[in-house]
Amino acid sequence: MSAPTLEPQADWNQLYIDGEWRDATGGETIPVENPAKQEVFTEVPAGTEADVDAAYEAAEAAQSDWAATPRAERNEIVQNLLDELNARFEEVAGLLATEAGTPGYRAMGEFATATGDVEMALELEPPEEEVRPSPSVDDKDNHIVYEPVGVVGVISPWNFPLHLSLRAVAPAIALGNTVVLKPATDTPITGGLLIAKLCEAAGVPDGVVNVVTGRGSEIGDRIANHPTPRVVSFTGSTSVGKGVAEQAGKNLALPALELGGNAPFIVTDDVDLERAARAGAFGSFFHQGQVCISINRHLVHESVYDEYVDLLVDHAESLVIGDPSENEDVTFGPVQNETQRDDLVEFIEGSLEDGATLETGGEADGLFVEPTVLSDCTNDMPTACNEHFGPVAPVIPFSDDDEAIELANDTEYGLSASVFCEDAERARDLADRVEAGMVHINDQPINEDHNAPFGGVKQSGLGRYHGEWITQELTEPKWISVQGEERDYFVFE
Ligand code: NAP
Numbered sequence: 119m120s121a122p123t124l125e126p127q128a129d130w131n132q133l134y135i136d137g138e139w140r141d142a143t144g145g146e147t148i149p150v151e152n153p154a155k156q157e158v159f160t161e162v163p164a165g166t167e168a169d170v171d172a173a174y175e176a177a178e179a180a181q182s183d184w185a186a187t188p189r190a191e192r193n194e195i196v197q198n199l200l201d202e203l204n205a206r207f208e209e210v211a212g213l214l215a216t217e218a219g220t221p222g223y224r225a226m227g228e229f230a231t232a233t234g235d236v237e238m239a240l241e242l243e244p245p246e247e248e249v250r251p252s253p254s255v256d257d258k259d260n261h262i263v264y265e266p267v268g269v270v271g272v273i274s275p276w277n278f279p280l281h282l283s284l285r286a287v288a289p290a291i292a293l294g295n296t297v298v299l300k301p302a303t304d305t306p307i308t309g310g311l312l313i314a315k316l317c318e319a320a321g322v323p324d325g326v327v328n329v330v331t332g333r334g335s336e337i338g339d340r341i342a343n344h345p346t347p348r349v350v351s352f353t354g355s356t357s358v359g360k361g362v363a364e365q366a367g368k369n370l371a372l373p374a375l376e377l378g379g380n381a382p383f384i385v386t387d388d389v390d391l392e393r394a395a396r397a398g399a400f401g402s403f404f405h406q407g408q409v410c411i412s413i414n415r416h417l418v419h420e421s422v423y424d425e426y427v428d429l430l431v432d433h434a435e436s437l438v439i440g441d442p443s444e445n446e447d448v449t450f451g452p453v454q455n456e457t458q459r460d461d462l463v464e465f466i467e468g469s470l471e472d473g474a475t476l477e478t479g480g481e482a483d484g485l486f487v488e489p490t491v492l493s494d495c496t497n498d499m500p501t502a503c504n505e506h507f508g509p510v511a512p513v514i515p516f517s518d519d520d521e522a523i524e525l526a527n528d529t530e531y532g533l534s535a536s537v538f539c540e541d542a543e544r545a546r547d548l549a550d551r552v553e554a555g556m557v558h559i560n561d562q563p564i565n566e567d568h569n570a571p572f573g574g575v576k577q578s579g580l581g582r583y584h585g586e587w588i589t590q591e592l593t594e595p596k597w598i599s600v601q602g603e604e605r606d607y608f609v610f611e
Pocket of ligand 1: 274304358362409533
């Protein structure tokens with residue numbers, strides 16, 4: 119097997135189904151843009167429902183052999199995938215910069231998390247087979263075994279394309295399932311076709327991983343409502359995720375949903391403000407704020423409010439803005455697409471109309487939206503009550519801990535949150551009272567560790583990634599009972 123070609127101008131115009139590169143059945147393609155330049159650099163196939171059907175057919179056909187492959191052999195292949203990925207950091211970083219406006223430091227972070235996804239998958243183990251004597255029938259043993267669920271549909275977003283696709287694909291295949299992956303249309307390469315090339319190079323058997331690029335509006339329903347998958351793993355917005363759950367429910371496939379967030383960042387009156395503001399700036403401006411767990415609202419005690427805002431402004435103005443595909447020193451790139459930019463400008467303008475003060479930023483040029491700090495904000499302003507998903511930091515004052523919690527929880531979302539507070543007991547009390555799946559004390563909320571459950575409450579999702587939590591979603595417990603001596607059925611003489 120020759121080494122895959124991974125540069126942006128490589129041939130990306132075929133789907134990967136059943137171990138073969140195929141044209142989309144409709145013959146149409148979708149242009150892919152570099153967001154910094156707003157220029158098309160390649161085209162990918164516009165997959166159709168017929169392509170989705172073919173991909174599921176291949177995944178279903180491959181599933182029983184893959185599940186029966188001893189775990190050690192499956193792991194050898196997953197390890198090959200990890201080796202293929204590890205050998206290609208430079209090329210992958212180049213693709214992330216071109217396709218997703220990813221600065222170099224963030225590419226390193228995404229690469230480390232993505233390789234961590236595969237490393238974790240190698241370690242995942244369903245519980246060992248257990249035998250329990252029946253409590254109701256004499257001489258019966260109940261064996262509890264865990265089997266792969268079967269075929270898994272994966273739909274991923276554009277903001278961390280490589281990581282968020284591999285976070286589902288790697289555990290699914292390691293645990294004996296097969297996969298059909300549909301990446302986001304803004305990032306079809308790093309979220310999909312790149313992974314297909316790496317799987318091919320790693321010797322992943324035909325049909326075990328299939329990649330169909332195409333518009334969610336055209337093939338998304340078919341990915342979710344096809345009768346084959348038993349789990350549909352979706353990462354993306356809450357509105358689309360609810361539709362996916364409805365479609366998956368038609369065939370009683372389990373919807374595993376990682377959805378939107380609106381993370382509060384609580385700063386109390388006893389903190390080292392320099393430290394809190396540095397963390398706050400990172401949590402708002404990392405990857406231009408396009409992270410489901412980035413800070414959406416800064417909730418700051420009124421006694422330190424002005425000083426905090428000044429520090430945040432200093433950090434926002436120190437970022438190096440530019441095209442990550444041309445300059446390695448850039449720390450702040452473009453947002454992903456025009457919808458993102460237009461929504462952000464609308465949210466900023468709406469907040470200013472409602473009485474917020476513009477401390478810095480606020481302008482957009484092409485797809486570059488300036489790092490923006492807004493003071494005098496309230497929880498009902500557009501930048502605060504919506505998941506703005508961009509480089510905007512609305513700062514809201516509070517007067518005591520109860521008010522901080524009330525503000526923090528006044529959102530439909532419950533993904534991630536942070537509490538900056540010196541007093542450990544008070545910090546823990548605040549963390550316990552925040553309604554979120556993940557709360558970080560004395561850090562900003564952008565964290566992901568493979569040994570901790572990742573996911574949200576309220577409208578932020580269903581289920582959890584990583585470790586035993588994803589293992590449970592991707593395997594089914596099965597009860598096999600073994601009767602010894604003939605039992606007495608009472609009704610017969
Ligand atoms: P999105 O618009 O919901 O899209 C996500 C994926 O769904 C894309 O692959 C998209 O395809 C596809 N899709 C679109 N319409 C569909 C349909 N009707 N049926 C099935 N799939 C469909 O989200 P996004 O804009 O890519 O990502 C941003 C959102 O993702 C934010 O809300 C963010 O918070 C959330 N997110 C959550 C997590 C988490 O772990 N909780 C992580 C990252 C992002 P197309 O690209 O072709 O439209």
